[in-house]
Amino acid sequence: MSTNNPNASLLIEIGTEELPPKSLDVLAQAFADAIIEGLGKSGVTMDASGARTFCSPRRLAVLIPAVARQQPEQALERRGPALAAGLDANGEPTRALGGFAASCGVEVSALEKLETDKGTWFVHRATQAGQPTAALLPAILGDAIKALPIPKPMRWGDHGFAFVRPAHWLVILHGADIVPAELFGLQSGRQSRGHRFHHAGPVDVADADSWLDAMRSANVLADPAERRIRITEEVARVSGETGGTPRLSSDLLDEIANLTEWPVAIACSFDRDFLAVPQEALVTTMEANQKFIPVFDGAGNLSEHFIGVANIDSKDPAEIRKGYERVIRPRFADARFFYDEDRKQGLESFQKSLNSVTYQQSLGSVWDKSIRVAELARVIANRVGVDAALATRAAALGKCDLMSRMVGEFPELQGTMGRYYASQGEKPESAEVASALDEFYRPRNAGDGIAEGRLGQVLAVAERLDTLAGIFAVGQKPSGNKDPFALRRAALGLARTLIEGALDIDLKAHLAEALAGLPEAAFAAGTSKTKGKDNPPPVLDAGKRRDELAIEIYEFIVDRLRGYYSEKDVSSDAFEAVRALSPSSLLDFDRRLRAVVTFAGLPEAEALAAANKRIGNILRQAGGGTAGEIDAALLESDAERELVAALAEAESDCKPLIADADYVGLLKRLAALREPIDRFFDGVMVMADDEAVRRNRLILLGRLRSMFLRVADISLLPTAPLQS
Numbered sequence: 001m002s003t004n005n006p007n008a009s010l011l012i013e014i015g016t017e018e019l020p021p022k023s024l025d026v027l028a029q030a031f032a033d034a035i036i037e038g039l040g041k042s043g044v045t046m047d048a049s050g051a052r053t054f055c056s057p058r059r060l061a062v063l064i065p066a067v068a069r070q071q072p073e074q075a076l077e078r079r080g081p082a083l084a085a086g087l088d089a090n091g092e093p094t095r096a097l098g099g100f101a102a103s104c105g106v107e108v109s110a111l112e113k114l115e116t117d118k119g120t121w122f123v124h125r126a127t128q129a130g131q132p133t134a135a136l137l138p139a140i141l142g143d144a145i146k147a148l149p150i151p152k153p154m155r156w157g158d159h160g161f162a163f164v165r166p167a168h169w170l171v172i173l174h175g176a177d178i179v180p181a182e183l184f185g186l187q188s189g190r191q192s193r194g195h196r197f198h199h200a201g202p203v204d205v206a207d208a209d210s211w212l213d214a215m216r217s218a219n220v221l222a223d224p225a226e227r228r229i230r231i232t233e234e235v236a237r238v239s240g241e242t243g244g245t246p247r248l249s250s251d252l253l254d255e256i257a258n259l260t261e262w263p264v265a266i267a268c269s270f271d272r273d274f275l276a277v278p279q280e281a282l283v284t285t286m287e288a289n290q291k292f293i294p295v296f297d298g299a300g301n302l303s304e305h306f307i308g309v310a311n312i313d314s315k316d317p318a319e320i321r322k323g324y325e326r327v328i329r330p331r332f333a334d335a336r337f338f339y340d341e342d343r344k345q346g347l348e349s350f351q352k353s354l355n356s357v358t359y360q361q362s363l364g365s366v367w368d369k370s371i372r373v374a375e376l377a378r379v380i381a382n383r384v385g386v387d388a389a390l391a392t393r394a395a396a397l398g399k400c401d402l403m404s405r406m407v408g409e410f411p412e413l414q415g416t417m418g419r420y421y422a423s424q425g426e427k428p429e430s431a432e433v434a435s436a437l438d439e440f441y442r443p444r445n446a447g448d449g450i451a452e453g454r455l456g457q458v459l460a461v462a463e464r465l466d467t468l469a470g471i472f473a474v475g476q477k478p479s480g481n482k483d484p485f486a487l488r489r490a491a492l493g494l495a496r497t498l499i500e501g502a503l504d505i506d507l508k509a510h511l512a513e514a515l516a517g518l519p520e521a522a523f524a525a526g527t528s529k530t531k532g533k534d535n536p537p538p539v540l541d542a543g544k545r546r547d548e549l550a551i552e553i554y555e556f557i558v559d560r561l562r563g564y565y566s567e568k569d570v571s572s573d574a575f576e577a578v579r580a581l582s583p584s585s586l587l588d589f590d591r592r593l594r595a596v597v598t599f600a601g602l603p604e605a606e607a608l609a610a611a612n613k614r615i616g617n618i619l620r621q622a623g624g625g626t627a628g629e630i631d632a633a634l635l636e637s638d639a640e641r642e643l644v645a646a647l648a649e650a651e652s653d654c655k656p657l658i659a660d661a662d663y664v665g666l667l668k669r670l671a672a673l674r675e676p677i678d679r680f681f682d683g684v685m686v687m688a689d690d691e692a693v694r695r696n697r698l699i700l701l702g703r704l705r706s707m708f709l710r711v712a713d714i715s716l717l718p719t720a721p722l723q724s
Helices: 021-041 095-104 133-147 208-217 224-239 250-257 272-276 279-290 317-345 348-354 366-384 388-397 405-409 416-422 431-439 454-473 487-500 507-516 520-526 542-566 572-579 586-600 605-622 638-659 663-671 674-683 691-708
Strands: 007-016 052-056 059-068 074-082 112-116 119-128 167-174 191-193 202-204 264-269 293-296 302-310 358-360
Touching (some): 021 052, 021 250, 074 095, 095 119, 133 167, 191 208, 224 302, 272 279, 279 317, 302 317, 358 454, 388 431, 454 507, 542 572, 605 663, 638 691
Antiparallel strands (some): 007 059, 052 059
């Protein structure tokens, strides 16, 4: 191996058959991370921050700069017998010590002593020259392959190799030198492969740093970021031919980038008659099935144009265009057939079919769920000023489109097709109901907004309440990474709808109503998880079981808000301060939290938080005795009398603020109590010897504490020392 430069770039490339596009980026990053970790554990120095990850449909690669050619010198330490076991009564080496020295290849006199808290031990210390990096890499590569997240490895040939796809070549270069290694029966070398059609032969790579340019010369853009840029530029290049605006989502861009090595855009079109089909259906099949890019007109409507991205720079792009237009036609024809057939039947006619679809064994059919949701929607609608009849009607139709042919073919369109079908037919539903059938699924994902219409919000809340209550009742709540019913997403969607939609309802009460509407079989299923005839499940009172579940589900929902507020830069201390009060309304929770955040920015906040913490500790230690009226005759000091007067004035000022739930104003008013509180603790001994005086002071502190607890437990905020 060349030794002119102690450090050189390291390239490892594994060539394969076409890799799965949706997991390619994750796979490539995991491969690079594992190689870097392996080098680091071996003590090989490198510029890890400059490492680059590469991938394409036919390769995984990592390029790491400044990788040392050899490990640094290794310090070895081997512990032998304890001092008492190594020397006899005369101080002479025992057979045990002599044997240890011999096993280390040294004389007893070369051994050293190690002092520990458990005694003194003989040790052998030595240094060993570091191994060449080339000698370490085969094992590092093997460990990296084993660590890759491959759920279903593929086997090929008549051997036992398994990888995400069959492997065909292996390049390992340290600088210009080949690192000998074997993987999947392949010997490493410097020959890579270019584009399958533009450069079918092998590509000789001179050194690690020239690999990326060598790939470009062979019509392979190995850098996925470079491919994304090229795809974006290619789409823009041909968009002028379409007369519209292409919509290239980031997810679709990523997938196309992982399907191509040399992307070239092709402008295409389809029969305008297909535009009679809802555009969401056409866009879904274009993006999800064909990986084509839809083009919209100036009004935001789908046009008859689309863009395909080929993995070849064809001499005859017209033939590729014909192929793309030919392959999209049958998919669109299917969508049109499904749409036409569904419309002949009508949305409401699908209700009967819902009875034959099991939602969950103990919770009944999808129609049973629809009935429960309709009742919850009716109750919630009455409480937030929405037409209860419309809410009930929307809930009754909410799941009907699941039985349609269109949603059967395109599950992503549930809700969307409900909106279309509800607004059509001889007796179309109102625009409000039709919109609610689509909106109640929102937020559909993390970046999605909540339902815009009030009716849609009511239906969204009712749907999620029933889902959470039902699945918790049958004992299938999430555990670890398992969440088959997507309850975490449902809980966050429910919380966001209540907060962002400004729905001021009693969540705890509605959870109780949702649980009350479940069949008894649900609770029987939830309490039968304990196995074994000698250990039968406990028999719980049904009401008690529901009460426990309501609390558990409420806490589960609030837990989802921790991350929600963290993304808004709200501190965990402020969150916990409000959570301690367990507000029944999440909108009220949000208002309190905003007030606490404002309060935390005041100069008095830390001192008042410390005072609240001190008051809480005193009252807890006193164990009660804080009820009653303050006896003015028992006030012994000016500081005591000043605080009583200041508190009485604050209580009077805060009454309208409490009535209006003006938590910001309330905390700002209470912040003015900082100085009298400081003077009270400076000059007053709360736990006085006189029982009556002591009780009087505890009553004062109890009233003071209760005023702050009107908003949150301020004692949980960061504190500053009290003035002394």
